[in-house]
Amino acid sequence: MNFFDTNLVSCRPLSNLADLLKWSSTTAQKYSVSSLNSVYYSIDDQKPKFLVCHDMKNNYLGDKFFQGSNSSTEYSFYHWNFIDTFIYFSHHFITIPTESWINAAHENNCRILGTIITEFENGEKLCNQIFQNLDTIIDKLVEITCHYGFDGWLINIENKINQMEKLEYFVQNLRQKLKKCNDKLYQIIWYDSVIDSGELKWQNELNCSNEKFFHNSDGIFLNYTWKDHNLKNSVEMAKERFRDVFVGIDVFGRGCYGNGGFNTSQAMQKIHNTDLSYALFAPGWIHECNDETQYFENNQKFWSLLGKFTQKRTIRHLPILSSFSHASGKNFFIQGQKLTNSWNNLNLQSLIPLVDNSYWDFDDGFFGANCLALEAGTNSLFDLDLVVNSAKVFIFELIFKTDAELKILMDGEGFYDVQLNSDTDNSELIILKKFEKRIHSWKSMKFFFKFKNDLKLKNIKFTTDRCLKLGLIRFFQEQDEINKTKKIKLNPFEMDYSVMKMEKNAYLLVKIYLSKLSCKFYSVFLNRKLGINSSKDENLCYIGSSKKEQFNFCLKLNKNIFIDHTNESKNDVLKFSLIIHEMDKMMDNLVNNEKIFSDSNSTHDLNFDFPLLKLHDSNNLNFMDQIVYDLEFFNTFSK
DSSP: OBSSOHHHHBOOOBOSHHHHHHOOTTTSOOOOOOOOOGGGSSOOTTSOOEEEEEOSTTSOSGGGBTTOBSOTTOOOOOOGGGOSEEEEOOSSSEEOOOHHHHHHHHHTTOEEEEEEEEEHHHHHHHHHHHHTTHHHHHHHHHHHHHHHTOOEEEEEEESOOSOHHHHHHHHHHHHHHHHHHOTTTOEEEEESOBOTTSOBOOOSSOOTTTHHHHHTSSEEEOOSOOOHHHHHHHHHHHGGGGGGEEEEEETTOTTOGGGSGGGHHHHHHHHHTTTOEEEEEOTTHHHHSSOGGGHHHHHHHHHHHHGGGOOOOOBOSSOEEEOOOOSEESSEEETTEEEOOOEEOGGGOOOOOOOSSEEEETTOOSEESOEEEEOSEEEEEEEEEEEEOTTSOEEEEEEEEOSSOOEEEEEETTEEEEETTOSSOOSSEEEEEEEEEEETTEEEEEEEEEESSOEEEEEEEEEESSOEEEEEEEEEEGGGGGOOOOOOEEEEEEEEEEEEEETTEEEEEEEEEEESOOSSEEEEEEEOBTTSOTTOGGGEEEEEEEOSSEEEEEEEEOTTEEEOTTSOOOSOEEEEEEEEEEEOTTOHHHHSOSSGGGOTTTEEEEEEEEEEEEESOTTOOBOEEEEEOOGGGGGGSBO
């Protein structure tokens, strides 16, 4: 039996019909994902919609691992504030979005869809098989959607169809059954491919040959090789639903106006002139076809060229909680303390604002990979569409660094630049109490306040005359703070491990079992040196974060460790400690404790010893070569 069950370490697609029919919610791994807040289901037809379809090397790369990877240069997307829908795409039959992408999308208030695709001769055969058992397959797809917690499907049929009435039935009934589960949340997007005659014939427009699928879906994703007249025809055919026509743009430039790449804005301009919506295919080109070490610079260049065609989406609910952290970094910060090891985990991507005159500082941070550095002046952080009640008490907390005076400003309907941290009374706010303190090198300001009137907030801004680094922001109603986290119940015996040797290297494979989880997530840290007090941050190594009841990890041990199969050696046994730190849902324990690992309610020290593993040199405190994240590698080996 394999020590690491693949289903428990990584996400995967369904590549054929047999896999789909065999799939069962009773045996499938359950994702730990957040739900999309209901206020984002509503459709705003006053502006074009923006869909991003993520296809990068057929996907399921480092993003498939539940606990992340050790690659600080893995692709991540952070322009969520510009888009309405994110599609996770591959050429597998059923592409189920990975847990990490679902969490990153929902954290940033964005829908995420999976993909159903059939292609060429095999696709034609597959469709014929599907048509023999339509209702069962539709029910399976609805069950998969609900089980994993994503928000619908892109349907891409790129092959000839012999029974068009059954394909129409499939699209119509899949949408209807999803809408019965949640009428406003779930989406079905149809890709412009097969037409009503059953031919595979890309139209590059909405017309009478594909309008049936448009009417039975929430939108159509047009092929990329359109011309001006195709866009005009689509507007005329769509009538009042013109915002549901998503015009395809291939960033790889294959037959697309402007040839993609950094010229993608040329196609965006054409679409902008018609008021249709955008469908951006494969923006991973920025990472895949350019220097990945320059990804953030190239990404900024790419999206800045599209900026005039996009509008930031507003935040419509509380709480607002952000550590400004990206999904990967060369350091991991906790309370501003730097743990130097590369990591990647989209599950930890924070709510990411897009701010002009700012940059991401990966050499400093309060929690996660980085902080957000704002240049001197007045900078708008979040655009809001937020109704607040004058009877409620609100809490606003900011963790920051600056050498200058800071003004925290709010705009609303009928008022501008009301200063939250002013010592003088103002016409809109009643400050009940305020606190200031330092957390290592970071400063914290926390305010309890009420609004004098019911109103709608529109903006949060900051003004300084020098650089301002933002480490954490929290804005919520007072009762949200009451939702304290239950302590993780850990049993020190709920651990299993295995030792193996491959190519002269020794590996330690560990599984830890946790129970009664109610935290936002927990993080696992390893004391990298034997015999050193684990509270010393410089000796800690970040392994990963999760919300699952089983945490898996593997250590590649260095040459100071050998395997004593006979247990006859008198050398010292390998012993080390882990710290498991749980993060409560409002991150209170990150800001309320002077030292993050000193809180006994949320921090747990676990000490382990491994009798099979011995030290050549007991005076050498180092025992680890590296953390291995690709746990699928070990599935070919027996325990």
